Amino acid sequence: xxxxxxxxxxxxxxxxxxxxxxxxxxxxxxxxxxxxxxxxxxxxxxxxxxxxxxxxxxxxxxxxxxxxxxxxxxxxxxxxxxxxxxxxxxxxxxxxxxxxxxxxxxxxxxxxxxxxxxxxxxxxxxxxxxxxxxxxxxxxxxx
Numbered sequence: 001x002x003x004x005x006x007x008x009x010x011x012x013x014x015x016x017x018x019x020x021x022x023x024x025x026x027x028x029x030x031x032x033x034x035x036x037x038x039x040x041x042x043x044x045x046x047x048x049x050x051x052x053x054x055x056x057x058x059x060x061x062x063x064x065x066x067x068x069x070x071x072x073x074x075x076x077x078x079x080x081x082x083x084x085x086x087x088x089x090x091x092x093x094x095x096x097x098x099x100x101x102x103x104x105x106x107x108x109x110x111x112x113x114x115x116x117x118x119x120x121x122x123x124x125x126x127x128x129x130x131x132x133x134x135x136x137x138x139x140x141x142x143x
Contacts, residue, residue, distance in 0.1 A: 004053075006059040011053035030113040036120025043121065044128030055138050065133065078119030082112055094099035119134040 022043035029035025051059050051060035083093040091098020094116065 008053050011049050012130065015046045015050060018049065019043055022121070023124075025115050027114055029117045030110070036117040037124050038119040039117070040124025041128060043125040044132070047090075047129050048132055051132065051136065056133075060133070063129070065130070068126050068133070070129045071122055072130070075119045075121070075123030075126060079116055079123065082116050084117070 022039045024039075025034035026036055026039030028037065047059065047063075056105055082099075085095055086095045086098045089098040089102035094111045098110060100106065100108045
């Protein structure tokens with residue numbers, strides 16, 4: 001892989017802003033355009049940029065398949081956990097009003113929606129990065 005100082009420097013500067021924008025898209029998905037899926041894909045795009053700039057072996061040292069698996073589990077657990085909590089409270093799956101009524105906390109649905117969107121974003125990001133890792137292989141160049 002050919003070293004390019006410009007690509008690496010720009011990537012180091014851009015990746016944090018891309019990830020912050022992804023979090024913005026996830027959090028503001030309930031009130032505007034965006035959401036968990038879109039934010040998860042944008043977050044995964046930051047990992048793709050890191051792979052392009054620094055190479056697959058360097059990125060895999062920071063987050064490996066085990067880390068991706070745990071992120072998938074956490075994202076799905078957040079989503080499903082809130083859905084099953086609504087079922088336990090006597091409502092339908094992801095019926096936030098049932099959780100609000102059972103706990104007696106008004107306006108809780110906004111927080112629950114944001115948590116569900118975050119869970120979706122984490123799961124989508126993990127799935128997309130996993131797909132990229134699988135497509136790219138082990139990252140060793142063949143000659």
